[in-house]
Amino acid sequence: MSVxxxxxxxxxxxxxxxxxxxxxxxxxAMVLGTVLVIMHVSPIRTxxxxxxxxxxxxxxxxxxxxxVLFIFGLPLLGIxxxxxxxxxxVLVTYHAAFVCETLRSGxxxxxxxxxxxxxxxxFGPFGTIRHLVLPQAFAAVVQPLGNVLILLVKNSSVAAIVxxxxxxxxxxxxxxxxVQAFAVLGGAAVAYVVVCLVLKxxxxxxxxxxxxxx
Amino acid sequence: xxxxxxxxxVPGPRGRRRNRLFEMVSWTILAGVTYIVMRTLDKNGAFDAxxxxxxxxxxxxxxxxLGLLNNVRAAVVGMLLSMILGCFLGWGLLSKRxxxxxxxxxxxDVFNGIxxxxxxxxxxxxxxxxxLSLPDFWFLVITLSLYSTAxxxxxxxxxxxxxxxxxxxxxxxxxxxxxxxxxxxxxxxALRMMSPALVSQMVIVFKGTTLAxxxxxxxxxxxxxxxxxxxxxxxxxxxxxxxxxxxMLINIALSxxxxxxxxxxxxxxxxxxxxxxxNVLQASAD
Numbered sequence: 001m002s003v004x005x006x007x008x009x010x011x012x013x014x015x016x017x018x019x020x021x022x023x024x025x026x027x028x029a030m031v032l033g034t035v036l037v038i039m040h041v042s043p044i045r046t047x048x049x050x051x052x053x054x055x056x057x058x059x060x061x062x063x064x065x066x067x068v069l070f071i072f073g074l075p076l077l078g079i080x081x082x083x084x085x086x087x088x089x090v091l092v093t094y095h096a097a098f099v100c101e102t103l104r105s106g107x108x109x110x111x112x113x114x115x116x117x118x119x120x121x122x123f124g125p126f127g128t129i130r131h132l133v134l135p136q137a138f139a140a141v142v143q144p145l146g147n148v149l150i151l152l153v154k155n156s157s158v159a160a161i162v163x164x165x166x167x168x169x170x171x172x173x174x175x176x177x178x179v180q181a182f183a184v185l186g187g188a189a190v191a192y193v194v195v196c197l198v199l200k201x202x203x204x205x206x207x208x209x210x211x212x213x214x
Numbered sequence: 215x216x217x218x219x220x221x222x223x224v225p226g227p228r229g230r231r232r233n234r235l236f237e238m239v240s241w242t243i244l245a246g247v248t249y250i251v252m253r254t255l256d257k258n259g260a261f262d263a264x265x266x267x268x269x270x271x272x273x274x275x276x277x278x279x280l281g282l283l284n285n286v287r288a289a290v291v292g293m294l295l296s297m298i299l300g301c302f303l304g305w306g307l308l309s310k311r312x313x314x315x316x317x318x319x320x321x322x323d324v325f326n327g328i329x330x331x332x333x334x335x336x337x338x339x340x341x342x343x344x345x346l347s348l349p350d351f352w353f354l355v356i357t358l359s360l361y362s363t364a365x366x367x368x369x370x371x372x373x374x375x376x377x378x379x380x381x382x383x384x385x386x387x388x389x390x391x392x393x394x395x396x397x398x399x400x401x402x403x404a405l406r407m408m409s410p411a412l413v414s415q416m417v418i419v420f421k422g423t424t425l426a427x428x429x430x431x432x433x434x435x436x437x438x439x440x441x442x443x444x445x446x447x448x449x450x451x452x453x454x455x456x457x458x459x460x461x462m463l464i465n466i467a468l469s470x471x472x473x474x475x476x477x478x479x480x481x482x483x484x485x486x487x488x489x490x491x492x493n494v495l496q497a498s499a500d
Contacts, residue, residue, distance in 0.1 A: 043225075043233060044233065044236045044237050044240055045237060046237055046240040046241050046244055047240055050244065056462075056466065057462065059465075060461070060462040060465035060466050060469070061458045061461055061462050061465075062420075062421035062422075062424040062461055062465075063421070064424040064425055064427055064436065065424050065436055065454070065457060065458045065461055066458070068427065068436060068440070068454060069451075069454050069455070069458055072440075072450065072454070073450065073451040073454050073455070074451075076258065076259075076450060076451045077254060077255060077258040077260060077451065078254070078257075078258050079254075150327075153329075154327075154328070154329040154330070155329070156329075157329035157330075157331045157332055158329075158331055158425070160331060160428075161331065161425070161427055161428050168329060168331055168332045168335065171332065171335070172335045172339075175335070175339055176339070179343070181335075181336065181339035181340040181343055182340045182343070185332060185335055185336045185339065185340065186336075188332055189324075189328045189332055189333075189336070192327055192328050192329060192332065193323070193324055193327035193328060195327075196326070196327035197323070197327065
């Protein structure tokens with residue numbers, strides 16, 4: 001246990017990096033996912049095809065492969081980002097596909113009559129999406145989106161395989177240095193579980209807040 | 215009836231002209247973007263014959279194939295193990311005794327909350343330090359099956375709870391013991407309802423096998439591609455790209471299989487397949 005206290009500074013850095021990755025990844029994934037879901041209901045076929053293709057490609061390539069390709073492959077093509085930024089970008093591209101899928105299922109929860117009503121009140125397609133469809137879609141999928149967020153927290157650890165100094169990486173490094181795998185990695189595991197459980201409670205609280213009568 | 219057709223009324227002649235225009239513009243933009251990407255790739259040597267020349271050899275493909283086979287092997291063994299253990303875990307989660315149920319719940323929550331990579335570091339560092347040194351294959355399998363057992367166990371619980379109460383009552387009335395009614399009556403039905411979610415879990419486990427990249431001692435597809443890239447120093451990107459496409463195609467096929475099973479179940483038995491609101495649903499959401 002004392003190992004954890006000796007290295008608490010490094011651990012704090014690791015947690016900070018992890019939370020930074022999660023925050024950046026989540027904001028990016030939400031924005032990109034929303035754009036993708038709007039593209040997915042577009043009347044223009046090309047736009048729909050692009051969105052659907054994006055989802056198929058980025059959802060089905062495992063995130064370690066994406067991470068390795070992005071960080072070791074793309075520099076060969078002359079495309080170089082800082083390490084932390086690259087990891088955040090990969091997290092965004094991977095999870096945007098999941099956010100989009102989740103929002104799409106939320107859109108199906110919008111009643112047909114409401115769409116018709118909105119159109120007959122003179123809202124254009126984009127006004128309808130902006131004022132009627134998206135708010136309801138978001139409210140309907142708070143819980144599943146929370147699960148995507150927890151998935152993001154767990155997947156942020158994959159940044160460790162390319163050497164971003166986040167929690168998993170720091171824990172692995174200390175565990176090897178101190179030859180105390182059980183205590184150090186156990187401590188990191190507890191940190192992850194706590195973050196996940198807190199987020200779960202937070203999402204449940206949020207869902208309680210946005211529930212409205214249908 | 216999808217959202218698009220509801221949002222955008224069937225266009226008149228002007229609307230059709232406008233849509234055609236939009237479509238032409240967007241095709242042009244797409245073509246332009248593709249051109250820029252292709253030119254960037256070309257300028258940096260992605261299409262050089264020299265970079266692709268290793269892939270003319272049979273041996274290179276054989277190595278990649280062996281790597282993929284190792285991924286598949288780990289995924290299959292891990293999934294089978296986790297299905298067996300998951301049935302027991304699900305049984306524990308359904309138990310009326312708090313002494314059995316609570317530890318099972320803690321197990322599920324803990325292994326749902328830990329990143330698989332951290333778990334892999336844990337098994338590959340902690341187990342050898344306790345004198346249990348195994349080939350890297352088994353570290354990967356243990357990690358994946360521990361993680362997957364938690365999900366499968368929760369799925370079994372959800373599946374059994376979704377069955378009508380009459381099933382277990384009838385089993386009790388016929389004189390089956392708790393064990394017998396679970397394994398002979400409840401579990402087979404629950405497994406059928408879970409089958410789409412199990413296939414989706416297979417996708418997740420298969421994706422997880424790529425984490426073996428960090429082990430170094432296990433020759434999976436990503437490792438094979440990287441080693442090839444190091445050997446033929448110009449072909450790293452090509453080899454890794456091929457690996458990514460292989461993973462993508464297999465995962466697409468598995469997702470299609472999951473939704474096909476889902477459709478068939480609904481058609482044949484009129485039952486709603488069981489999904490968890492957790493990781494499982496995300497892989498199967500189509």
